[in-house]
Amino acid sequence: MKYYIADSAVFIMDGFKNINYSSxxxxxxxxxxxxSDEAVMRYDIARExxxxxxxxxxxKRNSVIETARYTRDLNELSKADIDILAKALEYRDKENITLLTDDYAVQNVAELLKINIEPVAQKKIKDKLVWEKECIGCKKRFECGDTCPICGSKLKRKSKRKV
Ligand SMILES: [Zn+2]
Structure with missing residues (x-):
């Protein structure tokens, strides 16, 4: 199975290559x-x-830090950058993986670690993302509000993808 390792750009720029989120x-x-709210929503949708x-x-984090120190990219890497590189390094020999990132320092370190990379290309058609409220009792969904008009339970915020 082909896996994509997704750095933050995937959520920021909607860089999902397909909608099979479990890959x-x-x-x-x-x-x-x-x-941005949109990026947070994309993350929530992916989690759901x-x-x-x-x-x-x-x-694996230590290996990444050592490599980044060697390539002089360490100062450019955030905690998330190091984490995602460590994750990619872990899967490198186990699965067919591609690291999706637009970060130059991350790409640089990945290259040295022989991790397959692909830039996060912006999609032409932007998905519309909206928040909804879902009743924790009867699970009915509403546009807004705090209390369910049907059963009186609390409403919880849920993200929804509209194409
Ligand atoms: Zn309800």
Missing amino acids: FITVASVTEELK NGIIVEVPEPD
Whole structure:
């Protein structure tokens, strides 16, 4: 199976290559780099639809840091960058993976670590993302509000993808 390792740009620029979210792997620290509501929504949608979120292995992080120090990219790398590189390094020999990133320093380190990379190309058709409210009781969805008009339970915020 082909896996994509997704750095924050995938969520920021909607760089999903397909909608089979379970073929994407990322790390929780990418959320630190998601500033826009749209990017956060894309992350939430991916989580709801099976994207794999994992913790990087400490020894793989150390290898990444050593390599980045060698290429003089270490100062350019965020915690999320190091985490995602560590994750890609872990999967490099186990699965057919491609690291999706537009970050020059990340690409540079990945190249030295023999990790397959692909830039995050912007999609032509932008998906429309909206928030909805879902009742925690009867699961009915509403555009807004705090309390369910049907059963009186609380409404929880949910993201939804509109194509
Ligand atoms: Zn309800």
